Amino acid sequence: MGLTKKAERTRAKLLESAKRLIGERGFDKVSVEDITRDSGVAKGTFYHYFKCKEDVVAELSFQSCQATTEKSIHYDGPVDERCYYYMTALCKDAAWAGVRLIRQWIRETMESEEEDSEAKAALYNIYGALMKICTVRQGAGAGELREDAPVDTLAKLMMSHFFGALTIWCMMNGSWNLTEQSVKYMEIDIKNLLEPYMIKK
Amino acid sequence: MGLTKKAERTRAKLLESAKRLIGERGFDKVSVEDITRDSGVAKGTFYHYFKCKEDVVAELSFQSCQATTEKSIHYDGPVDERCYYYMTALCKDAAWAGVRLIRQWIRETMESEEEDSEAKAALYNIYGALMKICTVRQGAGAGELREDAPVDTLAKLMMSHFFGALTIWCMMNGSWNLTEQSVKYMEIDIKNLLEPYMIKK
Amino acid sequence: MGLTKKAERTRAKLLESAKRLIGERGFDKVSVEDITRDSGVAKGTFYHYFKCKEDVVAELSFQSCQATTEKSIHYDGPVDERCYYYMTALCKDAAWAGVRLIRQWIRETMESEEEDSEAKAALYNIYGALMKICTVRQGAGAGELREDAPVDTLAKLMMSHFFGALTIWCMMNGSWNLTEQSVKYMEIDIKNLLEPYMIKK
Amino acid sequence: MGLTKKAERTRAKLLESAKRLIGERGFDKVSVEDITRDSGVAKGTFYHYFKCKEDVVAELSFQSCQATTEKSIHYDGPVDERCYYYMTALCKDAAWAGVRLIRQWIRETMESEEEDSEAKAALYNIYGALMKICTVRQGAGAGELREDAPVDTLAKLMMSHFFGALTIWCMMNGSWNLTEQSVKYMEIDIKNLLEPYMIKK
DNA sequence: GATGAATGAGGATTCATTCAT
DNA sequence: GATGAATGAATCCTCATTCAT
Numbered sequence: 001m002g003l004t005k006k007a008e009r010t011r012a013k014l015l016e017s018a019k020r021l022i023g024e025r026g027f028d029k030v031s032v033e034d035i036t037r038d039s040g041v042a043k044g045t046f047y048h049y050f051k052c053k054e055d056v057v058a059e060l061s062f063q064s065c066q067a068t069t070e071k072s073i074h075y076d077g078p079v080d081e082r083c084y085y086y087m088t089a090l091c092k093d094a095a096w097a098g099v100r101l102i103r104q105w106i107r108e109t110m111e112s113e114e115e116d117s118e119a120k121a122a123l124y125n126i127y128g129a130l131m132k133i134c135t136v137r138q139g140a141g142a143g144e145l146r147e148d149a150p151v152d153t154l155a156k157l158m159m160s161h162f163f164g165a166l167t168i169w170c171m172m173n174g175s176w177n178l179t180e181q182s183v184k185y186m187e188i189d190i191k192n193l194l195e196p197y198m199i200k201k
Numbered sequence: 202m203g204l205t206k207k208a209e210r211t212r213a214k215l216l217e218s219a220k221r222l223i224g225e226r227g228f229d230k231v232s233v234e235d236i237t238r239d240s241g242v243a244k245g246t247f248y249h250y251f252k253c254k255e256d257v258v259a260e261l262s263f264q265s266c267q268a269t270t271e272k273s274i275h276y277d278g279p280v281d282e283r284c285y286y287y288m289t290a291l292c293k294d295a296a297w298a299g300v301r302l303i304r305q306w307i308r309e310t311m312e313s314e315e316e317d318s319e320a321k322a323a324l325y326n327i328y329g330a331l332m333k334i335c336t337v338r339q340g341a342g343a344g345e346l347r348e349d350a351p352v353d354t355l356a357k358l359m360m361s362h363f364f365g366a367l368t369i370w371c372m373m374n375g376s377w378n379l380t381e382q383s384v385k386y387m388e389i390d391i392k393n394l395l396e397p398y399m400i401k402k
Numbered sequence: 403m404g405l406t407k408k409a410e411r412t413r414a415k416l417l418e419s420a421k422r423l424i425g426e427r428g429f430d431k432v433s434v435e436d437i438t439r440d441s442g443v444a445k446g447t448f449y450h451y452f453k454c455k456e457d458v459v460a461e462l463s464f465q466s467c468q469a470t471t472e473k474s475i476h477y478d479g480p481v482d483e484r485c486y487y488y489m490t491a492l493c494k495d496a497a498w499a500g501v502r503l504i505r506q507w508i509r510e511t512m513e514s515e516e517e518d519s520e521a522k523a524a525l526y527n528i529y530g531a532l533m534k535i536c537t538v539r540q541g542a543g544a545g546e547l548r549e550d551a552p553v554d555t556l557a558k559l560m561m562s563h564f565f566g567a568l569t570i571w572c573m574m575n576g577s578w579n580l581t582e583q584s585v586k587y588m589e590i591d592i593k594n595l596l597e598p599y600m601i602k603k
Numbered sequence: 604m605g606l607t608k609k610a611e612r613t614r615a616k617l618l619e620s621a622k623r624l625i626g627e628r629g630f631d632k633v634s635v636e637d638i639t640r641d642s643g644v645a646k647g648t649f650y651h652y653f654k655c656k657e658d659v660v661a662e663l664s665f666q667s668c669q670a671t672t673e674k675s676i677h678y679d680g681p682v683d684e685r686c687y688y689y690m691t692a693l694c695k696d697a698a699w700a701g702v703r704l705i706r707q708w709i710r711e712t713m714e715s716e717e718e719d720s721e722a723k724a725a726l727y728n729i730y731g732a733l734m735k736i737c738t739v740r741q742g743a744g745a746g747e748l749r750e751d752a753p754v755d756t757l758a759k760l761m762m763s764h765f766f767g768a769l770t771i772w773c774m775m776n777g778s779w780n781l782t783e784q785s786v787k788y789m790e791i792d793i794k795n796l797l798e799p800y801m802i803k804k
Numbered sequence: 805g806a807t808g809a810a811t812g813a814g815g816a817t818t819c820a821t822t823c824a825t
Numbered sequence: 826g827a828t829g830a831a832t833g834a835a836t837c838c839t840c841a842t843t844c845a846t
Contacts, residue, residue, distance in 0.1 A: 007826065028229050031819060042828040044823085053820065103311045109372055110304040110311075123372050156369060156377060157386055163372070164365020168357060171310055171324055171364070176357060185358055185394075192393050193386075205846090208809060232836060243811045248838065409805065430631050433840060444807040446844080455841065505713045511774050512706040512713075525774050558771060558779060559788055565774070566767020570759060573712055573726050573766070578759060587760055587796075594795050595788075607825090610830060634815060645832045650817065 011049045013039040018056045024101075026108045027057065068093070069129040073136050078143030080194045082133050087162050087190070088183055090126070094166060095178045103170045126162075130155040142201035149197035161189045212250045214240040219257045220302065228258065228305035258305045259323060261298060269294065270330040274337055279344030281395045283334050288363050288391070289384050291327070295367060296379045304371045327363075331356040343402040350398035362390045413451045415441040420458045426503075428510045429459065470495070471531040475538050480545030482596045484535050489564050489588055490581075492528070496568060497580045505572045528564075532557040544603040551599035563591045614652045616642040621659045622704065630660065630707035657711055661725060664700050664708040671696065672732040676739055681746030683797045685736050690765050690793065691786050693729070697769060698781045706773045729765075733758040745804040752800035764792045 017038035021030045032053055036043045050056050072086035094102050109123060131151060139147045145154075165182035176182075204212065218239035222231045233254050237244045251257050273287035295303050310324055332352060340348045346355075366383035377383075419440035423432045434455055438445045452458050474488035496504050511525060533553060541549045547556075567584035578584075606614065620641035624633045635656055639646045653659050675689035697705050712726055737758060742750045748757075768785035779785075 004826080010826085032821085033819075044821090044829065045827055047821070048826070106368070107308045107311045110308045120372070153382065156373075156382075160365035160369040160383070161362065162365070163368040164361035164363070167307070167364040167368050168361040171321075172357070181354070181357075182361070188393065189390070192389065205807095205809070207846095211809075233838080234836080244837095245812060245839080246810055248840095249809065254837070406805075412805085434842085435840075446808065446842090447806055449842070450805070508770070509710045509713045512710045522774070555784065558775070558784075562767035562771040562785070563764065564767070565770040566763035566765070569709070569766040569770050570763040573723075574759075583756070583759075584763070590795065591792070594791065607828095607830070609825095613830075635817085636815075647817090647819080647833060648831055650819095651830065656816070 010039075010041055010045065013041065014046060014049060015056065022057070023108065024104055026104070069125070069132070072129065072133050079134060079137070079145055079198065080190050083130065083158060083190050083194065084187055086129065086133055087158065087186055088179075090162060091165065091179050091183055091186075094169075099170055099173065102166060106167065106170060127155055127159055130158055139199075142199050144199055145194070145197050146199055154193055154197070157193055158190060161186060161193075211240075211242060211246065215242065215247060215250060216257065216261060220261050220298070223258070223261075223305065224299040224301050227301050228308075255309055258302060258309060261302055267326075270326070270333075273330070273334055280335060280338070280346055280399065281391050284331065284359060284391050284395065285388050287330065287334055288359065288387050289380075291363060292366065292379050292384055292387075295370075300371055300374065303367060307368065307371060328356060328360055331359055340400075343400050345400055346395070346398050347400055355394055355398070358394055359391060362387060362394075412441075412443055412447065416443065416448060416451060417458065424459070425510065426506055428506070471527070471534070474531065474535050481536060481539070481547055481600065482592050485532065485560060485592050485596065486589055488531065488535055489560065489592065490585055492564060493567065493581050493585055493588075496571075501572055501575065504568060508569065508572060529557055529561055532560055541601075544601050546601055547596070547599050548601055556595055556599070559595055560592060563588060563595075613642070613644060613648065617644065617649060617652060618659065618663060622663050622700070625660070625663075625707065626701040626703050629703050630710075660704060660707045660711060663704055664697075664725065669728075672728070672735075675732065675736055682737060682740070682748055682801065683793050686733065686761060686793050686797065687790050689732065689736055690761065690789050691782075693765060694768065694781050694786055694789075697772075702773055702776065705769060709770065709773060730758060730762055733761055742802075745802050747802055748797070748800050749802055757796055757800070760796055761793060764789060764796075 014035060018030070018035045021034055021038060032046050033043055035056075036046050068086065068089045072082055072089065075082045075085050077085075105122075109120060134145055134149070134151050134155060137144045138149070138151070139145070145151065165178060165186065169176050169178045169182065215236060218236045219231070222235055222239060233247050234244055236257075237247050251260070269287065269290040273283055273290065276283045276286050278286070298306075306323075310321060335346055335350070335352045335356060338345045339350070339352070340346070346352065366379060366387065370377050370379045370383065416437060420432070420437045423436055423440060434448050435445055437458075438448050470488065470491045474484055474491065477484045477487050479487075507524075511522060536547055536551070536553045536557060539546045540551070540553070541547070547553065567580060567588065571578050571580045571584070617638060621633070621638045624637055624641060635649050636646055638659075639649050653662070671689065671692040675685055675692065678685045678688050680688070700708075708725075712723060734754060737748055737752070737754045740747045741752070741754070742748070748754065768781060768789065772779050772781045772785065
């Protein structure tokens, strides 16, 4: 049941609008009409391509800060520095996006209904990235984690510290400098967390 | 403006129904009518006790905050232990409220529109509490903070760690034991943060 | 069925609050609870003294700019000057009260439901005043109206001109100086209206 | 964005029902459901055509304003006759709409909150129309305004007289014939206002 | 007399979805 | 394929009024 070129484009437009709007406001706060209006198509058209509103979420693609992750993995230095490099990069990304957007993103993450929103995907990406950064050279020698390090827990804790900074930043309405103040303490936080499990020279 | 015994009971019933239903289905999937039906009272009665649907969450989430704060301030022990005691208590409160509820609470906190929502008030309460806990015996001798300690920053960082735990807990959909796992590391986190500014014996 | 002193006072408080609030916002925009809250009594108490919400309106007293009217009637000068004096005084009163209040007053006047609101009473007062000012020395000689003058129509037209100024003032949000600009033309308006019916010397 | 024939009919039905019901009972006593029931359409359909309940009044009240304005500008005659023609047409429009409706319209205009309601737009339309009617052939010779005429003030005063008539009509609950009595004097009013600034032959 | 808890009908508005064209 | 008119259930919230204490 291949689609016409035009049909393909309509479908893509809908998907794109849906993705952006839901990313901005959250699933519940975006109506089908919002999506069709943004796409410039009629309301009914939506139901040509998707059985129901929920359906569109399943299609939403999962890409994200892949580049940053890659760089951090291959960063030349011990595991704690790699982590620090990664978290700092995330902070900078966030600061660049602005409180408003991050706020909405967190809210979106908190929506209980959608199990597989873009926001959640990004979250798991970060988690996965930290896992990778920690394990990529695990057991390789000085400056890396020991084989018995509780990597999963460590990754979660680093995420926790990162999201703590992010959340507090949002709640304080920006009257807290994410890239300066938070980053300063993040270095110490990470060291404290990883050191006990690192292979000493 | 105290409430009648009966009124108190009605209010409690509403709160209880709300807590359970929101805990089961999430905020958006529970209507005011659901709550009143479950409580066995009329729809209008809900609005006798709460200004709007969102209001009930703020109430529920940090109901016992005040008591916890008081206890922590007067807790017999050095400043780091007091802080730890407080944060642990907050974690327990949150765990008791349930992920769904805390999620909705965070969402409300992230609403940019209202500058003075009840949700935000709770946030500032925590911040204020940490400030108090840190300064109440500041400079009093061993186990307390030095006069020159950057209390404001320390309070914000502790909040950050707490909200990090909270956020990650919500995002992980509860598949992370708040009271056990987070609390374990919070002790270390707090020590690392406060120790450099504490008066040694 | 005389009322206690205290009861009398409660009743008076309710009446006073009702009068003020309804005067400010209009009958439909004031709830019984608004009135009782403003009076500092319980909601139920309202129904001790009034059978229903509508009932309270019937009690509202009808006094108003009696003083201004009196002065205008006895103003020493021909009928057109008396009218001008009166209208100018009304403009000044309005300007003193402020756009906000007058706006609400006009809205209130436009409420179709209440036949006998305070606002409407004031309206009829103005109408009556103009009638009186025109007829008080009607037929008395030079500078007064002839017996066959269509006083009713003239009064309505002067009111019309006055309310025109008032309305436009409100609509223009105050960017139109009521006492200066309107008053300047009102003199001419009134002369044009009355002259054809005045007894010449 | 033209509407289907059928849609046009539905919209017209809604508008017609609204006009009649509001005319009979007043704005506040007519619910959206009343209107849709009377029109024989579903409740939701109302919101397909109107943003909110208030919206329908703005639509109704000065539906034909645009046409009237155009005609008046191109009316063949001196400036005072054009103005008179316009004001008379407005009076007829208002009379056709009915007191209840115009009342609600004035109330909406007086709402201070929204700076850019449809009601206010209509107001500025009238003002703009008068400005245009006065200036379109300004300085063109006999029967037109001189270049130095205070057009802005004149337009405001004519509006003032028009709204005076309208307001008094509403306040008198219709016991004042807008098209007959007001119109009779409007001619004189306009002449008095414009003559001093008109180019004589 | 006074209270304020409780009621529940009613109203405005939203929105996913259907369907005739 | 596409349109957009139409639906109506669902939701939040208001408020006049009643009544047990």
